[in-house]
Each structure stands twice: as C-alpha cells, then as structure tokens.
Amino acid sequence: MTANNQVRLVKNVRIKGIACALPEKVEEVTSLYDSFGADSVNKIIGSTGVERRHVVTQECSSDLCVSAAERLIADLGVDKSSIDTLIFVSQTHDYTLPATACVLQERLGLPMQTAAFDVAMGCSGYVYGLWMASSLLSGGGSRRALLLVGDTISKIVSPADRSVAALFGDAGTATLLDFDPSASDIPFVLGTDGRGALNLVVPAGGYRDRNGSSTHTVEEGVRGPYDLYMNGAEIFAFTLARVPALVTALHEANAATGKDIDKYVFHQANRFMLDHLVKRMKLDREKVVLDVTDVGNTSCASIPLAISLHTGKAGGNLSGRLMLAGFGVGYSWAGCIAEFDNVWISPLTITSASDAEILS
Structure with a gap:
C-alpha cells in the first residue's frame, strides 16, 4: 500500500479566530530526577526540548x-445562536457515551439546532478537524463552525515510563470558521496507514480489551495495559517516511498561487523530530515554529497552541500563509495551507481545577 498524497481543495472557508487554554498546574521535567536520574533526565530535556508541561x-x-x-x-x-456546527476532536473524551460534543453544546449555551459530534483523533487531529469543518462549510451544510480540539494525555501516561513521562502536556483549543465566498482556497492532504496502529496505543479500556487482559505492551514496573505505549523508533521512522512527501505535495499545490509560505506549523512532537524534518526537507529554520519548552507535546492541540504561543500572549491578529501538518498515532497524517487574514488569536487562558464539570 502506498500514499498518493491526493490534494483535496476546499473553497469558501475563512478561519476567524483561535483560542487556547492550559491547566494551571505546571510540572518541571527536572522533578523526574529522583525517578530516572539527573543525567538521564537532562538528556531527555536536551533531545526533546521540553523543560516543563502544564x-x-x-x-x-x-x-x-x-x-x-x-x-x-x-x-x-x-x-x-449563529454557531450551527460543533466538532470536538480528542482521544481523551469525558465518557464512553454520550459524545462529549453533546455535553459541550449545553455547557457553551449553543442552540439545539447545533450539529455536534466527536472525532477520536490524535496528532493529526487538528488538521483533520479543519478539513471536516471546512468541508461542511464549503458544501453548504454549515455556515459557522466551532472546532474544539484538546487532549489530556497526562492522564494515560505512566510516571515510571521514561519514554513518555517527560514529554506530554495537556491543552484545549477553540477555532471558529465561517463560510465566506471571498476566502482563499485551502488545499488539504490526508492519509492513513493502520499498519502502525499498535506502535502508539493504549490497548486496554475500550471494547476490544475492556478488562485489561492484554499484555503485549505491559512492562513490569514501567507501564500497564491502561497506560500509553509508544514505540519511539517506529514513530520516528514513520514520520521521516511520510511527512516530507506530505509537505512536498502541499508545496506543489501552493506553487500555482505564486505565494510563499510564511510559517510552517507542524505537530509539536519534540525538538529532535522537528529538527530532523527541517534538515530532511531543507526548510528555512526561521520559518518553522517550535514551541515545546514550556508545554511539551500536547497531542492534537499542539498546532493551534504553537500558533498561539508564537503570536504571543497579549492577543492580536495574525496574517500570513501557514502550512499546518499533523502526524502520528494511527498512523495518520494531515496537512493544509491556510491563508490567515487578520485571524484573531486570543490571549492564552490558564484554567483551574475548579473549572472541571461533572455530569450529574
């Protein structure tokens, strides 16, 4: 099986704004000295670029x-009342059922006419969400869509697993999109290779293994069947095999416009991986956004969060031609080129545990 990187062109969609939220609790990676030793942790920091996570x-x-x-x-x-579509992209939903999007519709006070649904995607999830929302808008099925993308991967990480314990942070994001016939076309490239599904997986807790009987990722004293397992070497190999072709396809789609790419915002996996991608694709390093130092890898939220952090925390409008690309768990990859025309970037919001809401 091969990936042909088909370009899917979406018309009449404008991104209006992006906002991001982080939990207030901050964990320093150096707090893992006692668990893994200072030398090992310092090497992790040097490689990943992550110093702390919310x-x-x-x-x-x-x-x-x-x-x-x-x-x-x-x-x-x-x-x-003008929001007619709500899409929630996450791997860490509130419940097995109902769909978290249904709960979010009520919490946000959106009208009952709102179409609301969940999408279970990870590292490529933000771009997949943009594609789904944009396709609905472009096709006339929606006029205004609210895309909510976030994960709390820290809940499924074993603190004894050095391959992931220092890497993942938590975040939630919101993006508003409108139908707009004057907006620039958005080329998307999406792909899937399920052969890599078990290289980044939580094997237990779903209906395939409800009771945690799976042992293929279990390592005594490191992780159990309900913990995240990541085969880092295989994930790295997948990324180098798929992402350059994805970027090339988008560059070719962009060439006809005669416009330059102002910024590349990739899934913020870690510094080591992004540095290798930049070298492999011979990109201008100054154009590639890297913001993992204070937040870590925030899964599906990493692209909008990187946009927000790169813009600054004071709020303001962002303009430019951005290539967005997500890749990872699934395996799954997705990229697009979006024209940001005075897109509002809200100041970063820090939330407290008191903001949590339990369905009663």
Missing part, C-alpha cells in the same frame, strides 16, 4: 476547550 489535576479535555471557546466567543463578540 498538566491537569481533575480537569478533562472538555473543560480546557470550554475555557478556550468562551474566551474566543467573547473576544470576537460572536452570537452563539
């Missing part, structure tokens, strides 16, 4: 996304 206590991804959405709606002065 992690939840009792909050869920939905809580972080609510904070981001409320901030964005307030900043843009959006009439909530």
